[in-house]
Amino acid sequence: MEPGSPQPSAQGAENPWPLFPEQPIKEPAAELEAVSVRHKAGFWRRTAAFIIDLILLQWATLLFLWLGAIAEDLAMAQSLIFPGVLSESLMEWAEWHTRIWSLLFLVYFSFFTWYGGQTPGKMALGIRVVTTNGQSVSLLRALGRTLCYNLDIFTLGIGFLLAAIPPAKRALHDMIAGTVVVKVETK
Numbered sequence: 001m002e003p004g005s006p007q008p009s010a011q012g013a014e015n016p017w018p019l020f021p022e023q024p025i026k027e028p029a030a031e032l033e034a035v036s037v038r039h040k041a042g043f044w045r046r047t048a049a050f051i052i053d054l055i056l057l058q059w060a061t062l063l064f065l066w067l068g069a070i071a072e073d074l075a076m077a078q079s080l081i082f083p084g085v086l087s088e089s090l091m092e093w094a095e096w097h098t099r100i101w102s103l104l105f106l107v108y109f110s111f112f113t114w115y116g117g118q119t120p121g122k123m124a125l126g127i128r129v130v131t132t133n134g135q136s137v138s139l140l141r142a143l144g145r146t147l148c149y150n151l152d153i154f155t156l157g158i159g160f161l162l163a164a165i166p167p168a169k170r171a172l173h174d175m176i177a178g179t180v181v182v183k184v185e186t187k
Contacts, residue, residue: 040181040183041169041182042164042169045125045126045127046163046171048125049124049127052121053119053120053121053122056120056121057101057104057105057108058101060104061097061101061104065100106146106147109142109145109146109149110143110145113129113137114137114141114143116128117130117137118184122181126184127181127182127183127184128183128184129142129145130180130182131178131179131180132178132179137179141177141178144176145173145174148173148176148177149173151173151176152173158172159171159173160172162175163181169181
């Protein structure tokens with residue numbers, strides 16, 4: 001940032017989205033590791049935020065599938081007029097649901113983690129993802145963090161449960177991505 005240029009405003013209750021994603025949060029880098037356990041988000045709060053996000057994702061997926069069903073109905077109506085046009089089978093719809101849900105999951109968590117450090121679920125519960133040195137998460141780090149959710153799942157959920165162990169309170173995907181989930185300070 002050039003000298004004399006205006007400083008961006010920090011994230012707060014009146015501004016939940018930072019103007020510059022790389023802007024540091026209030027704690028200096030050296031102090032973040034020394035932040036007391038009460039500043040880090042707890043396991044149950046993180047779990048509730050994740051459930052809220054999964055519900056929102058499922059609704060978005062169902063919306064896409066509903067729009068697809070309308071398109072299928074139109075295709076079936078066309079196949080009655082023009083024989084030979086086949087509609088998709090139920091198994092293909094299940095495959096599309098999985099593809100759409102996976103893509104939305106990746107985009108949803110990566111985008112919101114990068115742009116403000118908070119998914120809607122995290123916003124609702126007052127928590128935020130930051131790097132271990134106190135910076136906002138870059139897009140590449142957010143994408144990597146989201147992809148690391150697969151490792152939490154492959155460990156039969158043990159990777160998620162690591163977020164319940166103090167003092168670190170970091171899930172496996174946080175450890176790999178170099179992130180920590182903290183409570184948002186409101187003034």
